[in-house]
Amino acid sequence: MNHAELFLQYRSLLFGIAYRMLGSLDAEDIVQDTFLQFQKLDLATIVNPRGLLITIVTRRCIDLLKSARVQREQYVGTWLPEPLPTGDLLETISQKETLSMAFMLMLETLTPVERAVFLLRDVFDLDYAEIADTIDKSPQNCRQIAHRARINIDRKQTRYEMSMEQKVRLLQQFLVACNGRDLDSLIRLLAADCKFYSDGGGKATAALKPIFGCDRVISFLSNVMKQLPPDLQVIAIELNGEPSVILQTGNLVAQTLTVRIRDGKIAEIYAIRNPDKLDRLSL
Incomplete structure (x- = not known):
């Protein structure tokens, strides 16, 4: 050999x-x-x-x-x-x-x-x-x-009670609720202590600090949704073992969105907008 x-x-x-x-x-x-x-x-x-x-x-x-x-x-x-x-x-x-x-x-x-x-x-x-x-x-x-x-290292948060298919459906419901500004559905889908993390690396618009709490996360997402371009493509993908989507305009990857689910609700949302971290995801 x-x-x-x-x-x-x-x-x-x-x-x-x-x-x-x-x-x-x-x-x-x-x-x-x-x-x-x-x-x-x-x-x-x-x-x-x-x-x-x-x-x-x-x-x-x-x-x-x-x-x-x-x-x-x-x-x-x-x-x-x-x-x-x-x-x-x-x-x-x-x-x-x-x-x-x-x-x-x-x-x-x-x-x-x-x-x-x-x-x-x-x-x-x-x-x-x-x-x-x-x-x-x-x-x-x-x-x-x-x-x-x-x-x-606290690994007690790990939960395997949902299959990947169930997680994907929950993510899809979340995206539909965001697109339709459906406040009641978002409240139902997000954990009360939901956290939103956004990484722009100083090269793309992003929240500089994590956002904590369902109400604050929904408020932030509502503002973001208003600014999305009309030609945005949403492409389902698994990233880091979690259900995710790539948001793309033309051939340019603008953002990834990954959710972490705990006890049947979305507990954490991770948005990566730093272009240096998206280059190798271009489809």
Whole structure:
């Protein structure tokens, strides 16, 4: 087996780690750089290619997160992960949950090393000895890091009581209610503590801070709907494991809208308008 064939076996795993680490499709560049580095190595000297590839990807992601810290802190408005189409991903419902906007935002509360340890242990099921080799720390230290990370990560909000088909229908009802300015239906569809997050990155109009509460969210949406162009196309898609739509004018993607459903109601809405995060979604 040559380098390319061996690498291909683990490519989806490596991308999964990199995307969850970075929250952006820069993960593709990290994976490609990893292959280029791997290609230079003598296969005869590699005992554990999977472990080596995970180590290279993880360390590159940690380095990139550390170098981008100041840029992230200076980001204009709310930062949201770059939307990832997941309809064709061969991942379980539980695995897709760890790609959700809500979960990715929770990861933002962790340091790069905490993020790496938490993901490798709790999402990708590596043992502490493997993780220790990956980040060059002792297994005991990795246990402590994982414990700290879990304190900051609240996964109790996860709900699987609705199928994707049911979630899609709820999203469709929401869009119809928005388009028709149907206040009663919006109140019925949205959770009382609904949250609206909008990411324009200073390059597109967006709410600079999250909007909390059903009434405020509805008020904001009503104003937004008045400004939508008449030729707007609404294209259904699954993004980050959640029902979503792409709003497009001509060949230009103007926005994505993703909803998170809790207990049969829309609890969170994520709107991404930053053009830098939409380029790779052009259809």
